[in-house]
Amino acid sequence: MTEHVSPPVAGLTRNVAAFVCGTTFEEIPAEVVELAKKSVLDGLGLAISGAVAKSGELVRRHLAQLVLGEGPSTVIGSAWRVAPRFAAFANGVGIHADDFDDTQLAVASDRVYGLLTHPTAPALPAALATSEMLGKDGKSVLLAYLIGVEVECKIAEAINPRHYQTGFHSTATCGTFAAASASAKLMELDQATTARALSIAGSQSAGLRENFGTMTKPFHAGRASESGVAAAQFAELGWTATDTILEAPRGFFRAAGGGFDAGAIVGRLGHPWTFASPGISIKPHPSGSLTHPGMTEMLRLIRTYAIRAEDVVRVRVGTNSNMPNALIHHRPKNELQAKFSMEFCMAILLLDGRATLAEFTDETVLRPDVKAMIERIDFVVDDAAEQAGFEKMTTIIDIDLSDGRRISGRADFGRGSPAMPMTFDEVAEKFLSCAEFARFPDAKAREVVALARSFEALPSIAPLMGLLAVEGVR
Template sequence: MAAADIQNRNAFEEVEGLTRHVAQFVTDARYEDLSEELLELGKKSILDGLGLALAGSVAKSGELVRQYLNGQGANGPATVIGSSLKVQPRFAAFANGVGIHADDYDDTQLAVGKDRVYGLLTHPTAPALPAALAAAEARGASGRELMLAYHLGVEVECKIAEAIDPRHYQHGFHATGTCGTFAAAAAVSKLRHFDLDTLIRAFGCAGSQSAGLRENFGTMMKPFHAGRSSESGVVAADFAEMGWTTTEKLLEAPRGFFRAAGGGFDSTAIIDKLGAPWTFVSPGVSIKPHPSGSLTHPGMTEMLKMIREHDIKPEQVERVDVGTNQNMPNALIHHQPRNELQAKFSMEFCMAILLLERRAGLEEFTDEVVTRPDVVEMIKRVHFGVHPEAEAAGYDKMTTIITVKLRNGQSIQGRADFGKGSPANPMTYDEAAEKFLGCASFAKWNMTKAEAIIEQVRSLEHIENIKALMANLSE
């Protein structure tokens, strides 16, 4: 559907045909529409997501999810990654969504608009990939079918997140939990070859299930949001396929998703923008080098560089000042973290652990490390707040300005707008594979299987049945 076919009455109230416009994009898309560049970018995030699901399987949340599923009697065809469990697709989507997001180590959508917080829109893979995997495994779909469904899910999720008024996030909604539901619904609908009207109803069902509040950041509920959004997309497709009725204008209606959840939206972020360009291509998706909130990563990248270049020792540090724009402290809310989940949203911890250990991986984000006396003491030396220069740089960057004051009176300064793994400083496939192996090792996964997964994803388009991949992700 072209832009000319849509009557724009009021960009903040109603744009007729917008839900249909999005659904038409999904139903019309073909694998041949995906460029080689797009496919290669997607493979890195798919591999990243699989590794994170393995790492998440050994988190406390993973244990509790499996405990819950064992009590549901929900045996089925879909794999709970990192376990021997086979469950119904909706439950596999939930479990693997929680797993991917459990360590807050998963990829991040980057914003286009300057009024939006760069890196704070959604985590695109956590809702989209688990639903696509579950539906693909249940149907015996090919690697090409999986990739098409995954890319469509990510694209729908990201463009919806880009369009909604920034108030949606700023006032407390977690966009991964809300917009991610549409990603999962789009991915599953594509794998099931829904026609246009059925897909529109799947979106109608998805929108009424979208949920997630940022007050729960730093707790198990944050990854729950990702899992539930993925599960809800599967449920939406299930009911749409049975003939469940919904509104045909869930996105754009005055009482629909955009108005209710955000107060408004920018239709130009969606109309004729789906796949033009694909979000993976521009502005890009960032893969995390550290298992913490994405807003910490420019500062962490710069701090690690400063530590190495100046050989900064912990005992030399008197004070560290970290300044950002005002939206970053609004998300990094734990200034004196008491556990690993809070530490993921603590700029103070992230700076402190790098100064003490010169690394910040899964092994550092544990309750035992967070509460270590030397860590608690170093956190007291880190001061985090708003810096006028960072604020002036705009919200389409994650500008972080660092000053390390040493006990000898010397001051060392650094600034970064983007972190390692961002499109400005991307990971190669081999670097993503190295991160994957780290996650697999953390989960004590069979390393022969882990190496095989890397090569399977590298040539995913040649896999005839996705069950071959899932076998290496199952005990």
């Protein structure tokens, strides 16, 4: 692994603040706007389905305990309207609750491909909550969201990879800067104030990967979004903070990662936009993104060769050595652990031929046939996958059948990645599926899709947020 210990880059935090303050919607390529709208729609659908998760219920109980009173910002999937920071928290948790949200893609060979951040979960809730407070239009919200994602992704791309590998959850740590950037843009803070907002955000940056497979993983995304909103609000009030939080010897990059690659961020914000290159991946399955190439290939093999579960003797799944560091639950005991279990993801496809929200339940994980199939699956490090580099999620599958045949396949990328992208209509189908899972009214869901398709033309996002509320849910 390459360790970068860049010398101090004078003014880096101020340069990031200048990007936040100075970027206009007109500067953003049209194709980037279209890609962003897919992720926005995806995030809204996941907030709806996340609201019916157990974590959604607990978040609403927590809001009730706070005795907040009425606020301007919508908690999606509920009747709650609260202060922006708490709506950002609730919706951030909701979007990440099922680990079904989009993923940043890495480019450097020493990176864990596809697992740097989940960019929408911290950025979008902050943009929505702040814009409701200020009465902003769709173009303003989309601009703030894009800026937040760009700052988050370039920071994640720059920090030394050990940040993630030694335990930090970069959606949580880098996502705080996304939320602060989006909120600062919508609040029209000046450059100096925005730099302070970034610094306040940096001091709240936290989240540890040991909590993968528990409710605390989506808590990370919600807390990052809330912290960024609060950082911008405190900065606007005049709260003091350094303006060198990223580059300083005791700042974020050095403290949280031991250093950073200046070439990955200096002069790179918007050049190119991350949505354009290397891209953002949208998930077809509600599990850790590192499972997706294998799941895409397994589905292809099942359909091509008409593989039946009862004929499977043994399955070998080989990946690079970084992937087992995230896919840590080899014998999952509940749905959250199953999202980080390559064995479960392979088993459920062999047994049920699909892996949707309906399959990722505690009841399914504990089914006797699922547990028995998991015992037939070996998840190992493979030399060929290792040699392919960490910028890929190379997965090699060998299936031994009872008739003596061995069926093999290999995939570097999964469905929904820039190499195999989903169209807007396919994302809309995923959105409608999430809404159906949450028993959200179909007519309202289709209205949301129509509004999201022309998000930048919305004179106000109030009608959209009104559709996303659910009366009577507390």
